[in-house]
Amino acid sequence: MKRTLAVLLGACAFVALTFPLRGENRQFLVYEDFTDFLTAVIPPDWTVEDANADGFTWEAVEWGGARGGPSARYLAGPDAPADDWLILPLLPLEPGVEYKVEFHVRVTDPNLPHSLDVVVGTSAAAGETAASFPSISNSDPERYEATFTVLDADDYHVQFHTTSPAGSLGLFLSRVIVSEPEEDLTAVLQLDANVYHPDEPNVFDGDEEIRLLVFVQNDGADPVTLNGRLAVGPEDAPDTVLAYRIVGPDGTMIPFEARVATAAPLPDDFRDTEPGAFAFKFDDLNNGVFDLSEPGDYTVQAVYRNVHLPETGTAWRGILVSEPSTFTVE
Numbered sequence: 332m333k334r335t336l337a338v339l340l341g342a343c344a345f346v347a348l349t350f351p352l353r354g355e356n357r358q359f360l361v362y363e364d365f366t367d368f369l370t371a372v373i374p375p376d377w378t379v380e381d382a383n384a385d386g387f388t389w390e391a392v393e394w395g396g397a398r399g400g401p402s403a404r405y406l407a408g409p410d411a412p413a414d415d416w417l418i419l420p421l422l423p424l425e426p427g428v429e430y431k432v433e434f435h436v437r438v439t440d441p442n443l444p445h446s447l448d449v450v451v452g453t454s455a456a457a458g459e460t461a462a463s464f465p466s467i468s469n470s471d472p473e474r475y476e477a478t479f480t481v482l483d484a485d486d487y488h489v490q491f492h493t494t495s496p497a498g499s500l501g502l503f504l505s506r507v508i509v510s511e512p513e514e515d516l517t518a519v520l521q522l523d524a525n526v527y528h529p530d531e532p533n534v535f536d537g538d539e540e541i542r543l544l545v546f547v548q549n550d551g552a553d554p555v556t557l558n559g560r561l562a563v564g565p566e567d568a569p570d571t572v573l574a575y576r577i578v579g580p581d582g583t584m585i586p587f588e589a590r591v592a593t594a595a596p597l598p599d600d601f602r603d604t605e606p607g608a609f610a611f612k613f614d615d616l617n618n619g620v621f622d623l624s625e626p627g628d629y630t631v632q633a634v635y636r637n638v639h640l641p642e643t644g645t646a647w648r649g650i651l652v653s654e655p656s657t658f659t660v661e
Contacts, residue, residue: 356516357431358649360422361489361509362638364400364569365391371401376420380456383414389491389504396505397435397472398569405445407499413446415493416456421486422509430479432461432489433508435472439500444468447502449477450490458490472505506569510649515551518651520544520633522658533658537624539617541658545573545633546611547651549604556646558637560600561612562593563620566634570595573612574634576652580627589620601641623660630655 365371371391373379381388387408396402405415424430438445444466452458462477481487489509493502522533523542535541549555564571570593577585604610616631617623633653640646 356513356518356649356651357510358513358647359508359510359638360430361419361507362648363507364505364638365396365403366401373403373417378416378418378455380416380418381414382416382456383411385411387413388415389417392503395437395472395501395503397474398567400505402503402505404504405493405495405502407445407495407497407501409498411497413493413495413497417491417504418455419489419507419509421488423484424481424487425484426480426482428480428511430481431476431508431510432479433474433476433506433510434491435474435505436464436467437469437472437503438467439470439503441468441470443496443499445495445499445502446493447504448492448494450492451479451481451487452490453485453487455488456490456492458488467502472503513649513651515549515553516555516647516649516651517548517550518633518635518653519546519548520631520653520656522631522656533656535617535658535660537626537660541616541623542613543616543631543656544611544613545635545653546609547604547635548609549606552606554603554605556601556641556644557604557610558596558600558639558646559602559610560594560596561610561635562591562596563614564591564593566636568593569638572596572635572637572639573614574636575616575621576632576634577616577621577623578630579623580625580629585621585623585629587620588622596639596641598642601644601646626660628657628659630657632656 371393373391379389385408392404447464449462450458461479521544561573563573565587566574579585635651
């Protein structure tokens with residue numbers, strides 16, 4: 332029987348984060364930033380296919396990706412249009428589940444756009460197109476995404492296919508994520524002012540500590556290995572495990588203003604978390620990282636995001652976003 336693909340929500344590109352972008356809990360089935368080796372390489376379980384056999388195809392390079400990091404680059408040949416595939420390993424997918432593909436992409440020259448399709452199929456270099464981006468012209472990395480579902484339970488390849496014109500220079504692909512909804516883990520943010528009195532308003536003086544508790548709880552039936560090193564940083568930094576989205580009185584996002592060098596987690600930071608157990612952190616929002624000097628009402632969400640793996644074994648990777656909490660600065 333032919334395997335078919337149903338596209339649910341199409342595709343789009345994002346230039347910057349806006350509240351509450353990605354306000355959902357998702358587990359990463361694939362997270363690849365091409366940095367797991369001493370030099371940038373295409374992962375050994377990925378496949379590159381030069382379908383037009385012109386000698387120009389996908390390769391890993393040390394630059395061109397998100398935040399200036401490594402990427403997979405297609406460098407166009409001078410004579411023939413591209414017909415080149417970057418193929419992820421098979422993933423077991425189920426019908427009725429909304430899967431998401433996210434990636435950053437850029438080109439060398441805005442005047443020489445590239446085309447890129449996201450294709451999902453049970454065979455390499457074949458399948459149904461989940462999303463088409465026919466004219467990518469941004470020269471800085473931007474985040475793109477596509478969502479899809481499948482009709483049959485099977486093993487599928489998520490694939491990137493370019494048919495860019497000849498002579499269009501470079502197309503750079505980085506930070507590739509394939510994810511599914513997460514139903515067993517929950518991120519919770521509780522402000523200190525209402526932990527014991529949840530019906531009372533959260534009101535703070537401008538120079539007062541704004542204490543809070545953030546925890547990630549396992550609501551499922553099985554143990555989960557969590558990264559318990561809740562290192563705080565800007566949300567767009569890949570090593571950040573805990574970030575805050577704060578919207579100020581004027582309705583705009585409050586930027587993260589500190590410079591931090593987030594350390595990689597240690598082996599002891601990865602903890603087997605039994606059902607009902609959690610990883611947690613106490614913190615203070617008014618510690619100079621965010622400018623909360625403007626009087627008025629604020630909204631805050633906690634974002635737990637782990638992409639790290641322990642030296643041996645595995646761990647949960649994905650993103651969890653808490654429900655919003657509100658507080659007032661007088």
